[in-house]
Amino acid sequence: MDSNIKMKVNNLDLFYGEFQALKMINMEIKEKEITALIGPSGCGKSTFLRTLNRMNDLVDGVKIQGEILLDDSDIYAKNLDVTDLRKRVGMVFQKPNPFPMSIYENIVYGPKAQGIRNKDELNAIVEKSLKRAALWDEVKDKLHKSALALSGGQQQRLCIARTVAMNPEVILMDEPTSALDPIATAKIEQLMVELKERYTIVIVTHSMQQASRISDTTAFFLLGSLIEMNDTQSIFSLPKDQRTEDYITGRFG
Numbered sequence: 607m608d609s610n611i612k613m614k615v616n617n618l619d620l621f622y623g624e625f626q627a628l629k630m631i632n633m634e635i636k637e638k639e640i641t642a643l644i645g646p647s648g649c650g651k652s653t654f655l656r657t658l659n660r661m662n663d664l665v666d667g668v669k670i671q672g673e674i675l676l677d678d679s680d681i682y683a684k685n686l687d688v689t690d691l692r693k694r695v696g697m698v699f700q701k702p703n704p705f706p707m708s709i710y711e712n713i714v715y716g717p718k719a720q721g722i723r724n725k726d727e728l729n730a731i732v733e734k735s736l737k738r739a740a741l742w743d744e745v746k747d748k749l750h751k752s753a754l755a756l757s758g759g760q761q762q763r764l765c766i767a768r769t770v771a772m773n774p775e776v777i778l779m780d781e782p783t784s785a786l787d788p789i790a791t792a793k794i795e796q797l798m799v800e801l802k803e804r805y806t807i808v809i810v811t812h813s814m815q816q817a818s819r820i821s822d823t824t825a826f827f828l829l830g831s832l833i834e835m836n837d838t839q840s841i842f843s844l845p846k847d848q849r850t851e852d853y854i855t856g857r858f859g
C-alpha cells in the first residue's frame with residue numbers, strides 16, 4: 607500500500623438482513639488528511655464510517671463482505687483484537703456523550719482500562735489530551751468537576767480529548783457539530799484542522815460548507831454507492847458525475 611494511504615477499502619458490501627446498505631465500495635483514505643463523507647440522508651455515510659472500526663459488528667443480522675486494510679492488515683481478519691482496533695481507530699459521535707463523572711475521570715477512563723495506573727503519567731495524559739482538544743485553558747481549574755456541567759461545545763471537545771487520550775491513529779467523527787451552535791462549530795472545525803497534523807480524520811457531515819471548509823478529500827455517497835471521490839476543491843468546483851453536481855448544487859437531497 608502507498609505510504610500516504612492509511613486505510614484502504616476493497617469491494618465492501620454491507621447488508622442489514624436482506625437490505626444492502628453499502629454496495630461495492632472502494633476507497634483509499636489518505637494519512638493525516640481530513641476525508642469528508644457527504645450525501646443525502648440514508649445513503650450509508652454513517653454505516654460506512656462505522657465499518658472503519660467495526661462498530662457495525664454489534665448490529666444484529668449485519669453481513670459484511672470485502673476487505674478493509676489499516677496500514678497493511680485487514681481489520682476484519684479472524685484473529686484481530688477489536689478492542690485494539692478501536693484504540694487505533696477512535697470515534698466521536700454526533701451528540702456529545704461524556705461519562706457522568708469528572709472531566710479528569712473522563713479522560714483517564716480509557717488509559718486506566720489499558721492498565722496505566724501511574725498518577726504522574728495519567729496527569730500528563732490529561733493535560734496533553736485536553737491541550738490537543740483545545741480545551742485545557744477552559745477547564746484546567748475544574749478538572750475534578752462534573753463533565754456534564756460543561757457546555758455542549760466543551761463536552762464535544764472533551765469527547766475528542768477522550769479519544770485523543772487513547773493515542774489513536776485514525777479519528778472517525780459522525781456529524782460532530784450537528785448538535786452545536788455556530789461558534790462551538792467553528793471551534794471544532796478549527797480543532798479538526800489542527801488535529802490532522804497528527805491524526806487521519808474521517809468525518810460524516812450534512813454540511814457541504816463544512817466539508818469544503820475543512821476537508822482535503824470529499825466522497826459523495828448515494829443509495830449505498832460511492833459515486834465520486836476527489837480532492838475537495840475539485841468535487842465542489844468541477845464534479846465529474848452529474849449526480850454529484852445535482853447534489854452539491856442543491857437540486858436534490
Ligand SMILES: Nc1ncnc2c1ncn2[C@@H]1O[C@H](COP(=O)(O)OP(=O)(O)OP(=O)(O)O)[C@@H](O)[C@H]1O
Pocket residue numbers: 622625627645646647648649650651652653654665
Ligand atoms: N441497524 C440498522 N438496521 C437496519 N437498517 C439500517 C440500520 N442502520 C441503518 N440502516 C439503513 O441503512 C441505510 C443507511 O443508513 P445510514 O444511517 O448509514 O445513512 P446516512 O447516510 O448516515 O444517513 P443520515 O445522513 O440520515 O444519518 C438506511 O436506509 C437505513 O435505514
